[in-house]
Amino acid sequence: MLSIKNVSKTYKGSHKGVKNVSLTLQQGDICAFIGANGAGKTTTIKSIVGIHSFDQGDITLFDTKLNENPEQFKAMIGYSPDTPTVYPHMTGKAYIELIASLYKLEEEELNKSLAYLLKELEFESAVHELVSSYSHGMKQRLVLISLFIHNPRLIILDEPFVGLDPNATHFLIHEMKNRAKKGAIILYSTHVLEVAEKVCNKLMILNQGEVVVNDTMQNITEHASLYERFREVTSHETS
Template sequence: MIEFKQVSKSYSSGKPKAVDNLNLSIASGQIFGFLGPNGAGKSTTIKMLVGLLSPDSGTITIDGKEMGNESLAIKRLIGYVSDEPLFYEKMTGSRHLDFISDLFAVSSAERRAKIGELALLFEMDKALHDEISSYSHGMKQKLGLMAALLHPSKLLILDEPMVGLDPKAAFLLKRAMRDYADKGNTVFFSTHGMEVAQDTCDRIGIIRKGSLLFEGTVQALAQSRGNNSETLEQLFLELTEGTVL
């Protein structure tokens, strides 16, 4: 479904690369967690994956289509929530979802049904007629998630999606991600929540200073470190910081 081949990205010459020679393949039907310290290259990778940034070298392929050559076709396959979702603040939540539905040519009947389903799921049904400017951070996060799930897609890309969500909303999102992947789609999300990643992901990737240190299952990571009893948090710190707990 997703393939990075020798992908690199720098923001200025003479400084370390934000992403350095990334090679990574992710199959359909999986939840893939992308982990790393602050500044490791997670958001840069995601922005290249959704077409907001172009790599300096290498190729990114999604569903057999190469980003750059078929960017518009790829974007129609993607539901995306950035780390800081931005909105037209004077729109109501309903108007924003209609706007997204228009962009992706979702029919009136389909959008009514899907918006109703998602509003109930995320407990936003009473807030959609209010201006987005009145929303809390958590409500804006929920609206962004609703917009990403509103149109038919094959790939859900989420940059720190749990930030700002209350425990119930986080639980509902994890369940929605699992349901989405079980239908043969792919979820790619970044997170600092090690417990979330351990409980939710089929596979994980760990990046540090732009370089991919590990890709595989949590169990494989534990075996590679020689301790199957350690938590993902402990394994992560050992791998990225050289800290043995």
């Protein structure tokens, strides 16, 4: 279980940040994390994965608190940022091997996972090329491969579909569903509301740093589309 309780983060010299974010996800949940630009999605995500410290609150994953045991916490998660940042002078294979070594993967486990991911993401030839030669979409594929090879219990994706072609998008949607069925917890931010509505069973919407929706996708979209619900709680237009 992932438990986020009353997490707040404000940047120095600014009122920007998030206030009292709380969320509970169980194994098998896929949660869409949506909001307008600047709503606080990336701030929250970077707090969950331990990149940003937060001012107050608790984040716990399977009885491991992020603030008390960050190394153990981070060993259970896989994270794809909104902008893929990888070492440009490495080959894709060298980068993957580096990530595998950090997670202490056995060679047999690595080879099995890697063969599957390289094939599904059509990366078998590109893996031997320098990262500096990759397009944005290819870097995104490399990050996804590096994320999935160690079978994380919590998968966090920040705008994962940006830069992916239709084949890679299809793979990612299938992989999210498959891993959730096997017990992974998935939280991902997106502006692609049509996909979120079809794939996710949970939903959180942020507006100006505060949670305005925290419910099941079924409850929220029972009488209207996700797009319509999103507009209702985030639009500043007046009729």
